[in-house]
Amino acid sequence: MPGPDASPVSEQQAGVACREPREGTAVAVRATLKRDLVLMLRRRSEVLNPLVFFALVITLFPIGISPDPALLASIAPGLLWVAALLAALLSLDSLFRSDFEDGSLEQLLLSPQPLPALVLAKVAVHWLLTGLPLALMAPVLGIMLSLPAGSYAVLALSLALGSASLSLIGAIGAALIVGLSRGGVLLSLLVLPLYIPVLIFGAGAVQAAILGAGVAAHLAILGALLAVALMFAPWAIAASLRISING
Amino acid sequence: MSLRLQARKLACERDDRWLFRGLDLDIRAGEIVRVEGPNGSGKTTLLKILSGQLADYHGELFWNEAPMRRSRKAFLANLLYLGHSPGVKAALTPLENLAWYQALAGEPDDAAARLEALASVGLVGFEEVPAGQLSAGQQRRVALARLTLIPRPLWVLDEPFTAIDRDGVVALEARLSAHARQGGCVLVTTHHALAASSALRRIRLGQGGDDAGA
Numbered sequence: 001m002p003g004p005d006a007s008p009v010s011e012q013q014a015g016v017a018c019r020e021p022r023e024g025t026a027v028a029v030r031a032t033l034k035r036d037l038v039l040m041l042r043r044r045s046e047v048l049n050p051l052v053f054f055a056l057v058i059t060l061f062p063i064g065i066s067p068d069p070a071l072l073a074s075i076a077p078g079l080l081w082v083a084a085l086l087a088a089l090l091s092l093d094s095l096f097r098s099d100f101e102d103g104s105l106e107q108l109l110l111s112p113q114p115l116p117a118l119v120l121a122k123v124a125v126h127w128l129l130t131g132l133p134l135a136l137m138a139p140v141l142g143i144m145l146s147l148p149a150g151s152y153a154v155l156a157l158s159l160a161l162g163s164a165s166l167s168l169i170g171a172i173g174a175a176l177i178v179g180l181s182r183g184g185v186l187l188s189l190l191v192l193p194l195y196i197p198v199l200i201f202g203a204g205a206v207q208a209a210i211l212g213a214g215v216a217a218h219l220a221i222l223g224a225l226l227a228v229a230l231m232f233a234p235w236a237i238a239a240s241l242r243i244s245i246n247g
Numbered sequence: 248m249s250l251r252l253q254a255r256k257l258a259c260e261r262d263d264r265w266l267f268r269g270l271d272l273d274i275r276a277g278e279i280v281r282v283e284g285p286n287g288s289g290k291t292t293l294l295k296i297l298s299g300q301l302a303d304y305h306g307e308l309f310w311n312e313a314p315m316r317r318s319r320k321a322f323l324a325n326l327l328y329l330g331h332s333p334g335v336k337a338a339l340t341p342l343e344n345l346a347w348y349q350a351l352a353g354e355p356d357d358a359a360a361r362l363e364a365l366a367s368v369g370l371v372g373f374e375e376v377p378a379g380q381l382s383a384g385q386q387r388r389v390a391l392a393r394l395t396l397i398p399r400p401l402w403v404l405d406e407p408f409t410a411i412d413r414d415g416v417v418a419l420e421a422r423l424s425a426h427a428r429q430g431g432c433v434l435v436t437t438h439h440a441l442a443a444s445s446a447l448r449r450i451r452l453g454q455g456g457d458d459a460g461a
Contacts, residue, residue: 019324019325019398019399019400023353024350024353024354027350027353027355027356028350028351028353030350031346031347031349031350031351032347032350032351035336035339035343035346035347038338038339038343039336039338039339042338042339043338098336101332102332102333102334102335102336102337103330103331103332103333103334103335104334104335104336106300106328106330106332106334107328107330107334107348107351108351109300110298110299110300110323110326110328111323111351111352112320112323112324112352112353113351113353118351242302245300246300246301246302246303
C-alpha cells in the first residue's frame with residue numbers, strides 16, 4: 001500500500017466528492033450471475049449432490065416396492081416429482097449461507113443496485129445448476145420406472161417449469177433462515193406447504209400425458225405459478241434477507 | 248454537494264441493555280472518526296446502524312440533511328463498508344472478487360484498475376490464486392483493495408487492521424488520512440492506536456450510559 005504521497009491525489013479528488021447514484025443494474029446482475037456460476041462450478045459437489053440424491057431415491061423404489069412395470073408406471077409421475085422436489089429442497093439451504101458466512105451478503109445488501117434484481121440472478125443460477133439438470137435427468141430415471149414412452153418430454157418440461165418456481169419460493173425460505181445455524185428442518189417446514197400446488201400440477205401433467213389427456217392445462221398452470229413467483233418472490237426474498245441480517 | 252452524516256438521539260438496546268443512548272453525531276467531510284470502547288460496547292452495532300444495515304434503533308439518521316429513509320439510494324452510492332468478515336469468496340481469485348465488487352458498485356468493468364488496486368495493497372503475484380489459499384491478512388488486503396478500486400467518499404470500516412502486518416497498518420493509516428485530506432470521511436473502529444491528527448475525532452462508547460460524541 002503506498003503512502004499518502006504516492007497516491008495520485010488529483011485523480012482521487014474527483015472520486016471523493018459526493019456522488020449521485022448511478023445506473024448499472026444490468027452490469028451488476030450480469031456480474032452476479034457470472035460470479036455465482038463460477039463459484040458453483042468450482043464446488044462441483046454442491047451441484048452433484050441433488051442429482052445423486054435424485055438418482056439414488058429413484059433407484060431404490062423399484063427395489064423396495066416391486067419391479068412390476070405396471071405398478072411402477074402408475075406411481076412414476078408422483079415419485080419422480082417428489083424426489084426431484086426434495087432434491088431441489090436439499091440444495092436450497094446453501095443458497096445464501098456461504099455468502100452470509102463470508103460477509104458477501106452484507107455487501108450485496110449495501111449495493112446501490114436494487115436487491116430484488118440481484119437475488120433474482122442468484123436464484124437463476126440455482127435453477128440453472130439444480131432445477132434444469134434435474135429436469136434433464138428425470139427422463140433417464142423415468143426409464144427405470146418404466147414410464148410410458150409418450151410422457152418423457154412432458155416430464156422434463158413440467159420439471160423445468162416447476163423447479164423454477166421451486167427455486168424462487170424456496171429462496172424466500174432460505175433467505176429467512178440464513179441467520180440461523182441449524183435451519184434445515186425449519187426451511188422444509190416453511191416452504192413445503194408452498195411447494196404443494198407446484199407438485200400437484202407438475203405430477204398431474206405427467207399423469208395426464210400417460211393417460212393421453214391434454215397436458216396443456218397443467219403446463220399452463222405451472223407457467224402461471226412461475227409467473228406469479230417471478231413477480232413476487234424477488235421482493236419477498238429481498239425483504240427476507242433484510243429481516244435476517246437485521247436479527 | 249457536501250458530505251454530512253448526522254445522527255440525533257441515537258439509541259440501541261440489546262438484550263435489555265442499552266448499548267448507547269442519546270448519541271448525537273455530526274460527521275462531515277475531511278474527518279476520521281474513531282469509535283472506541285471495550286468489547287461488547289456496541290461499536291459494530293453502531294457502524295451497522297450508521298451504514299444503514301440495522302433498522303432496530305431509536306433516533307434519527309440524516310444523510311446530507313435529508314432523512315436516511317428517503318435518501319437511502321444516494322447514501323449507498325456514497326458508502327464503502329468493510330465489515331468484520333472481509334467478504335472475500337474463498338473459491339474466487341482476488342481479481343474475480345474485485346470484479347464482482349466493481350460491478351456491484353456500478354463502476355465500469357476495468358481490469359487495469361483491478362490490477363492496480365491489488366498492487367496498491369501489496370498483492371502483486373497473487374492475482375490469480377484462489378483467495379482461500381491466501382493468509383487471513385492477505386484476504387483482508389483483498390477487501391482493502393476496494394478502497395482504491397471503488398471511489399466512495401464515506402468509508403465505514405469495522406476493524407480494518409485485523410490480521411494486517413505492521414507495514415500494512417502504517418500504509419493503511421496513511422491511506423485513511425489521505426482520504427480525509429482529500430475531502431472524504433472515515434468512520435472506523437479499531438483497537439489499534441491511530442496516530443493523532445487534527446482530522447481525528449473519537450467517539451467513546453461506554454457501559455450503557457449516556458454517551459456524547461467528543
